[in-house]
Amino acid sequence: MTGTTTDRTGPRTRAPGRYPPPSVPGIIPMSLRTAHFVVPGGIDDPATPSGGNAYDRRITLDLPGFGWRVRQHPVHGTWPRPGERARAELARTLRGLPDGAVVLLDGLVACGVPEIVVPETRRLRPAVLVHLPLGDETGTGTAAAAALDAREREVLRAVPAVVATSDWAVRRLVAHHGLDPGRVHAAPPGADIAPLAPGTDGVSRLLCVAAVTPRKGQHRLVEALATVTDLPWECECVGALTPDPAYTARLRDLIGRHGLADRVRLTGPRGGAGLDTRYACADLTVLASSAETYGMAVTEALARGIPVLATDVGGVPEAVGRAPGGGVPGILVPPEDPAALATALRDWLGEPEARRRLKAAARARRAALAGWATTARALAGVLDRLPGEPRRAA
Numbered sequence: 372m373t374g375t376t377t378d379r380t381g382p383r384t385r386a387p388g389r390y391p392p393p394s395v396p397g398i399i400p401m402s403l404r405t406a407h408f409v410v411p412g413g414i415d416d417p418a419t420p421s422g423g424n425a426y427d428r429r430i431t432l433d434l435p436g437f438g439w440r441v442r443q444h445p446v447h448g449t450w451p452r453p454g455e456r457a458r459a460e461l462a463r464t465l466r467g468l469p470d471g472a473v474v475l476l477d478g479l480v481a482c483g484v485p486e487i488v489v490p491e492t493r494r495l496r497p498a499v500l501v502h503l504p505l506g507d508e509t510g511t512g513t514a515a516a517a518a519l520d521a522r523e524r525e526v527l528r529a530v531p532a533v534v535a536t537s538d539w540a541v542r543r544l545v546a547h548h549g550l551d552p553g554r555v556h557a558a559p560p561g562a563d564i565a566p567l568a569p570g571t572d573g574v575s576r577l578l579c580v581a582a583v584t585p586r587k588g589q590h591r592l593v594e595a596l597a598t599v600t601d602l603p604w605e606c607e608c609v610g611a612l613t614p615d616p617a618y619t620a621r622l623r624d625l626i627g628r629h630g631l632a633d634r635v636r637l638t639g640p641r642g643g644a645g646l647d648t649r650y651a652c653a654d655l656t657v658l659a660s661s662a663e664t665y666g667m668a669v670t671e672a673l674a675r676g677i678p679v680l681a682t683d684v685g686g687v688p689e690a691v692g693r694a695p696g697g698g699v700p701g702i703l704v705p706p707e708d709p710a711a712l713a714t715a716l717r718d719w720l721g722e723p724e725a726r727r728r729l730k731a732a733a734r735a736r737r738a739a740l741a742g743w744a745t746t747a748r749a750l751a752g753v754l755d756r757l758p759g760e761p762r763r764a765a
Contacts, residue, residue, distance in 0.1 A: 403440040409476045412447030420640045422667040423502035437751035451483030465491045485525035496757045498532035507662040524548040537686030540664040558750045561743030568675040570654040577606040578653035580668040588659035595712035597629040602720045611640045666690040676737045678729035682706040698732030
């Protein structure tokens, strides 16, 4: 998850019973313990929304309901490959924490710098939150990627607890890095139930919410859409355009070469009311990623009763899930397969009965989604169980 892909600025509707009773505004009970949370700088920047940033912001708000006051420590840098200034800032931040402090580190910051993080495990009580394994974000097959993968392994083996954002990610981290399964825990993202999306005409308005990067696979979506131009549809791609400018340029060129400039729009990042408006108009949400630990854009769509068409990768099937009656609220297709994506799009656009079933399942799944309180409760449980004393050097 670095994953994902959406910005959750602004309020959302909270389902009754999903959150602990609020405390007096502005007052934090003295009984709360403190967790120091090391996060990437720019976590609140609306120009660079991501699922990881949204997750970090939300658990910061919700952990106090489960006994943990959170003190954020943003560290700016080109994570997971920071420059010297960022490395020095992270080292200063960790050195400045008191002995025995509980520290939650975002894996994007922590996993690429074992020489900074691992020595601090001898005096701190750290847990690492992995939104997306580094190899899934950066790819494999090069010496640089292998080195980064080895650095992540060193960090995750050194800390007493690792938190992943899906059951699939737990299994992957345990198997790939040889971790003790008892130290790796799942805390999947929650979802805030939102008003049902009215859509446009029930069929033709497609929405892709994802940063424009090769991993999110917008080029495969464009290739698929190019084969169904005989049917009526429009597709809006909402997400940051700056993480990989070269890829964004190639994607624009691909859209132009297929003559889709009037039907596929890259509108950049949107948050709060702007993102809500896009979801309200959507008839189907599409995600063509090659790797996802969960897929927060999936549950954001389902929280509005919008069916999804997504690639069958990582934790996406967990996010799609099933409605209480057993119906599947989405279509899963193989990754890296524009032809399969095109077939699914044609089925959606041309089969009214299939659309009816998917919409009914999406609305039923909406009512059964877990809230963010479930996420915060799981994460608080991990912090509660951290060893009472840090590992000491021999």
